[in-house]
Amino acid sequence: MIRFENVTKSYGKNVILRNLNFTINPGEFVVLIGPSGCGKTTTLKTINRLIEPDGGKIFIDEKDITKENPVELRRTIGYVIQQIGLFPNMTVEENIAIVPKLLKYPKEKWQGVVKELLELVGMPYEQNAHKYPSELSGGQQQRIGVLRALAASPPIVLMDEPFGALDPITRDTLQDEVRRIQKKLKKTIVFVTHDMDEALKMADVIVFMDSGKILQMASPEEMLRNPADPLIAEFMGKHMSNANMIFTAADFMKTRVTKVSRTTLTLQSIELMRNREVNSLLVINDDDTYFGSVSIEKLRSQGKPGKEIGDMVSDEAPVVNVKDDARETFDKLMTSPTGYVVVLNDDATVAGLITKTSMTKAMGEALWGEMSS
Amino acid sequence: MSWIEFIQNNQALMIECLIRHIELVVIAVGTGMVVSIPMGIFLSRHRKLANPVLTATGMIQTIPGLVMLGFALILFGIGVLPALVVLSLYALLPILRNTYTGITEVDKNIIEAARGIGMTNRQTLFKVELPLALSSIISGIRISTVYIVSWATLAGLIGAGGLGDLIWTGLATYNSVYILAGAIPSAILAFIFSGLIGMIQSVFTPRGLRGLRYDI
Incomplete structure (x- = not known):
C-alpha cells in the first residue's frame, strides 16, 4: 500500500x-x-x-x-x-x-x-x-x-x-x-x-x-x-x-410548445395554430397537467364553432417522463402515429415535445460536441 | 646520401632516438591520462567548475611550445624532466575535454534509469557512465598522442633527446638528411600510434554501441 x-x-x-x-x-x-x-x-x-x-x-x-x-x-x-x-x-x-x-x-x-x-x-x-x-x-x-x-x-x-x-x-x-x-x-x-x-x-x-x-x-x-x-x-x-453515457428524454425535447386549456374553443384554437405555425396543440387541464393532444386534421373534421377543444383530444400521442431513457423514447418516436412524443414532468405537467426535428437537432449537437473536443 | 641510407648507416642512433621519443610520448600521455580522466570525472560531478577549468587548460594549449620549454628550462634545468612536464601539460586538454563531454553527453534518461533502479553514484559511474564515455575518452587519448608525438620533437631543444635531436641538428647544420631522418620516423610514429589506439578503441566498444559512437 x-x-x-x-x-x-x-x-x-x-x-x-x-x-x-x-x-x-x-x-x-x-x-x-x-x-x-x-x-x-x-x-x-x-x-x-x-x-x-x-x-x-x-x-x-x-x-x-x-x-x-x-x-x-x-x-x-x-x-x-x-x-x-x-x-x-x-x-x-x-x-x-x-x-x-x-x-x-x-x-x-x-x-x-x-x-x-x-x-x-x-x-x-x-x-x-x-x-x-x-x-x-x-x-x-x-x-x-x-x-x-x-x-x-x-x-x-x-x-x-x-x-x-x-x-x-x-x-x-x-x-x-x-x-x-x-x-x-x-x-x-x-x-x-x-x-x-x-x-x-x-x-x-x-x-x-x-x-x-x-x-x-x-x-x-x-x-x-x-x-x-x-x-x-x-x-x-x-x-x-458512448454507451457509458446516459441520455434522457429531456436531452432531446424542445421546450417551446403550444399549450392550450381544454376549455379553448375550436375557432380560437385554429387561429392559434395558424399564428404559431404548428399542426397540433397540447391540451392541458386547469391544474396544468397534461390532458391530451389535438391535430389540425381532427379540428378540421370534428370541430364546430363554439365546441370546446377538450372534447376532441386523442391520447394516441406517446407519453414519456423527462427522465426516461433516450433510446426508449427514440423507439416511441419512430412508431408514434402523431409523429411526436409528449414529455411530462413528474407532476404530469408538460415539459416539452420530442419531434423528429428536435431529435435530429439534439443528436447533431451531441455529434458536434464530440467533433470539437 | 639520402635519409634512408642515413638511417641504415646509423641504426644504433636511430633506435636510441626512437626509443627515447616513444618514452617521452608514453610517459607524457600516461601522466595526462592519470591527471585528466579523474579530473574529467570530477568536473562532470561539479559542472559549475567545468567551464573555468576547461578554459584554463585550453589556455595552456595556446602558449607556444618554445615559450613553455623556456620556462621549464628555467624552472627544472636541462634534460628529460622539463620536457616531460611540458608535454604532459599539453596532453591534458584533449583527454580532459573528451572525458568530461563523454560523461556529460551520456543520455540523461539512461542515467535516470540507472538511479531509478537503485544504482549508487559509484555504480552509475562505473557500470554506465564510464563504459558509455569510454569511446570518447579513448578518442581524446588518441588526439593527445598524435599531438605529443609531434610536440616531443621540440624536447630535443632542451636536451631531452628523441627524434627532435636529429631535426634540431639538421636545422643547426643546414642538413636536410638529418631533418628528414627525424621528421619522417616521427610522422610514421604518429600514424602507428593513432592506428593502434583506434584498434584498442574498437575492441573496447561493445557491439551494442557500434554505430552509435559517442565520439567527438
Whole structure:
C-alpha cells in the first residue's frame, strides 16, 4: 500500500504538488493522468525518491520512505521510463539481470529469472538474451525495459509514460501484455500517461491531476459517468458520448410548445395554430397537467364553432417522463402515429415535445460536441 | 646520401632516438591520462567548475611550445624532466575535454534509469557512465598522442633527446638528411600510434554501441 499524506513540492515559486492525499491499494493498477505540468510525473518520482517532496510524507506499507536508504528503496520498486533507458553497453540479459545482480543474487538464480521473464513476453532466451538493445525493435526494447523493472520481483512498479514513443499497434500489444503480467504477478502498478484511451484501458483507478492537485480519483467507469470537473470531461472527449453515457428524454425535447386549456374553443384554437405555425396543440387541464393532444386534421373534421377543444383530444400521442431513457423514447418516436412524443414532468405537467426535428437537432449537437473536443 | 641510407648507416642512433621519443610520448600521455580522466570525472560531478577549468587548460594549449620549454628550462634545468612536464601539460586538454563531454553527453534518461533502479553514484559511474564515455575518452587519448608525438620533437631543444635531436641538428647544420631522418620516423610514429589506439578503441566498444559512437 502506498499512502500520500499532505505531500507538497515547489521549484522556487512554481508549485508542482499541492497537498496530495491519496492511497493506492496493493495489487491496484493506478493511472496518473492530466495535462502537461499537472505534476503526475513528479508524483510518480516521489515514490522512489528520485524527487524529494518539500513537505508531507509518503508511506509504503506504513513505513515512511524518507527513513529508508533511497538506493535500497529503489531496488524494491520497479521503474520503467518512456525513453526506455536500457543500458546500450549491456546485452538484454545483462540489462534484465542488473537489479538482481545489485542485490547479489547467485548466478543460477538471476539466469533463471531472465529466462522466465523472457518467456513471459514470448522472446525466447536463446535468440534474444545476448542481443544488444540497438539490435531490437522499439517494442522489444520496451518489453525488456518492463522486464528489467520486474526482475527483482518488486511488489510495486512505477511506469512513466512507458509506451508514449511506440507506434499504436505495438503500444496496444504492450498494454495488453503489461495488464496480463500485472494480473498474473499481482503487482501494484503506478502508471503515468497523458493518453485517456490508455488510462481507460489499463486502470483500476484513475487519478486525474491538474496544477498539482487531484481533481478526481475514481474507477474508469465512474469517471466516465460522473467527471468531477469540466477539464476531465474534456480530456475524455469522445468517450463521453458512448454507451457509458446516459441520455434522457429531456436531452432531446424542445421546450417551446403550444399549450392550450381544454376549455379553448375550436375557432380560437385554429387561429392559434395558424399564428404559431404548428399542426397540433397540447391540451392541458386547469391544474396544468397534461390532458391530451389535438391535430389540425381532427379540428378540421370534428370541430364546430363554439365546441370546446377538450372534447376532441386523442391520447394516441406517446407519453414519456423527462427522465426516461433516450433510446426508449427514440423507439416511441419512430412508431408514434402523431409523429411526436409528449414529455411530462413528474407532476404530469408538460415539459416539452420530442419531434423528429428536435431529435435530429439534439443528436447533431451531441455529434458536434464530440467533433470539437 | 639520402635519409634512408642515413638511417641504415646509423641504426644504433636511430633506435636510441626512437626509443627515447616513444618514452617521452608514453610517459607524457600516461601522466595526462592519470591527471585528466579523474579530473574529467570530477568536473562532470561539479559542472559549475567545468567551464573555468576547461578554459584554463585550453589556455595552456595556446602558449607556444618554445615559450613553455623556456620556462621549464628555467624552472627544472636541462634534460628529460622539463620536457616531460611540458608535454604532459599539453596532453591534458584533449583527454580532459573528451572525458568530461563523454560523461556529460551520456543520455540523461539512461542515467535516470540507472538511479531509478537503485544504482549508487559509484555504480552509475562505473557500470554506465564510464563504459558509455569510454569511446570518447579513448578518442581524446588518441588526439593527445598524435599531438605529443609531434610536440616531443621540440624536447630535443632542451636536451631531452628523441627524434627532435636529429631535426634540431639538421636545422643547426643546414642538413636536410638529418631533418628528414627525424621528421619522417616521427610522422610514421604518429600514424602507428593513432592506428593502434583506434584498434584498442574498437575492441573496447561493445557491439551494442557500434554505430552509435559517442565520439567527438
